[in-house]
Amino acid sequence: MRKSPEQDVFDWFFKLSLNNGYDTYDYLPPEKEKxxxxxxxxxxVQGxxxxxKTELVGSVYLNIDVWGTRKQRLTINQMVERxxxxxxxxxxTPNFQYYGQPNQQSKRMQLDTSxxxxVLMRGLLEIKLNIL
Structure with a gap:
């Protein structure tokens, strides 16, 4: 059985992150985990x-957060841009083809004190890809 579009997009961006040398998680590490x-x-991720009549289409939404220190703002911004x-x-991908339009993506930078x-810097990216 082939992957769902949601898992396919998740895996594609996870691999992209690892291939760029980023420490990448599928969960938000707790404070005690250094x-x-x-x-x-x-x-x-949301589908x-x-x-x-003959195929699955629609959209996949994915959230990517980049976390760093306040002093790493430029690095975080560059990662979000990538x-x-x-x-x-x-x-x-081997399973599906997608298309993303620039005006359907959302990105922002914010300070986080959680x-x-x-005080941390957080880059947030909300991605929307249309299934073709």
């Missing part, structure tokens, strides 16, 4: 299927 900054968290540009245009006595 990790190096910056790191990538590839998390929430919105549609179908024709994922942003990878989400634009045609993406072909860890006590720590």
């Amino acid at each position: 990790v190096s900054y910056p790191f990538v968290y590839i998390g929430n 919105v299927p549609d179908a024709t 994922f942003f540009h990878a989400s634009i245009g045609y993406t072909k 860890v006590p006595n720590t």
